[in-house]
Amino acid sequence: MGKKIGLAAYLIDDPVQGALFFLGKKLAVKDPKGNIAGIIMETEAYGRAEDKACHGYGNRLTPRNKIIFQQGGITYVYFCYGMHHLLNFVLGPEGVPMAVLIRGVIITEGKELVKPRRKGIPEHQWADGPGKVTKTMGITLADNGISLIGERIWVEESGLEVPDSEIERTPRIGVDYAEEWAKKPLRFVWKKAINRLCLL
DNA sequence: CTCTCGATTAGCT
DNA sequence: GCTAATCGAGAGA
Numbered sequence: 001m002g003k004k005i006g007l008a009a010y011l012i013d014d015p016v017q018g019a020l021f022f023l024g025k026k027l028a029v030k031d032p033k034g035n036i037a038g039i040i041m042e043t044e045a046y047g048r049a050e051d052k053a054c055h056g057y058g059n060r061l062t063p064r065n066k067i068i069f070q071q072g073g074i075t076y077v078y079f080c081y082g083m084h085h086l087l088n089f090v091l092g093p094e095g096v097p098m099a100v101l102i103r104g105v106i107i108t109e110g111k112e113l114v115k116p117r118r119k120g121i122p123e124h125q126w127a128d129g130p131g132k133v134t135k136t137m138g139i140t141l142a143d144n145g146i147s148l149i150g151e152r153i154w155v156e157e158s159g160l161e162v163p164d165s166e167i168e169r170t171p172r173i174g175v176d177y178a179e180e181w182a183k184k185p186l187r188f189v190w191k192k193a194i195n196r197l198c199l200l
Numbered sequence: 201c202t203c204t205c206g207a208t209t210a211g212c213t
Numbered sequence: 214g215c216t217a218a219t220c221g222a223g224a225g226a
Contacts, residue, residue: 046207062223064221064222079220079221080207080208081205082208082221083208083218084209086207103207129209130207172207177205178207204224205223206221210217212217213216
């Protein structure tokens with residue numbers, strides 16, 4: 001097991017730096033039957049009050065989004081489109097809405113636990129989307145607002161180096177309503193992760 | 201209370 | 214490329 005990522009990394013005061021930092025790290029979830037883990041290969045940066053795509057836009061506080069105003073180091077899980085749960089890591093100091101959306105993971109551990117719930121789906125498509133990440137890893141609203149330095153969900157060093165040259169930047173997905181913020185390149189994809197993992 | 205729409209996905213054309 | 218599925222959050226009355 002790799003070294004668990006500590007609180008300091010989550011207190012980073014910049015969602016872009018955070019989104020980049022977590023690429024190539026290992027996301028782990030403790031399931032009653034064993035751990036499920038995988039390498040994070042796609043993220044999106046959301047944040048600060050001026051980001052029109054962020055749930056904390058304009059610092060408006062609601063029962064749902066209050067989590068992202070808390071100090072970094074906890075999860076922000078919310079329900080979307082009536083059927084999907086989306087996982088974020090809350091970042092930054094308390095009072096500033098900032099988070100990284102985990103959009104893609106390559107499952108490396110606990111595959112035998114995943115198989116039954118992703119029946120008939122090829123392995124490389126198990127968690128190649130934000131809704132699929134939570135479904136594959138068994139993350140639900142019950143995991144909203146919990147510590148990322150805890151025993152249920154955490155992030156570890158993977159030992160993988162992610163060169164800047166292998167990170168693709170694109171606009172974020174599904175935020176067309178966010179006007180000028182819809183176009184900003186705040187989505188980060190490490191496409192070569194799959195190749196790299198084949199060598200392990 | 202009512203209405204709109206979403207940080208998506210799967211399946212079909 | 215298009216859209217149904219599906220329901221709660223958020224805004225406004």
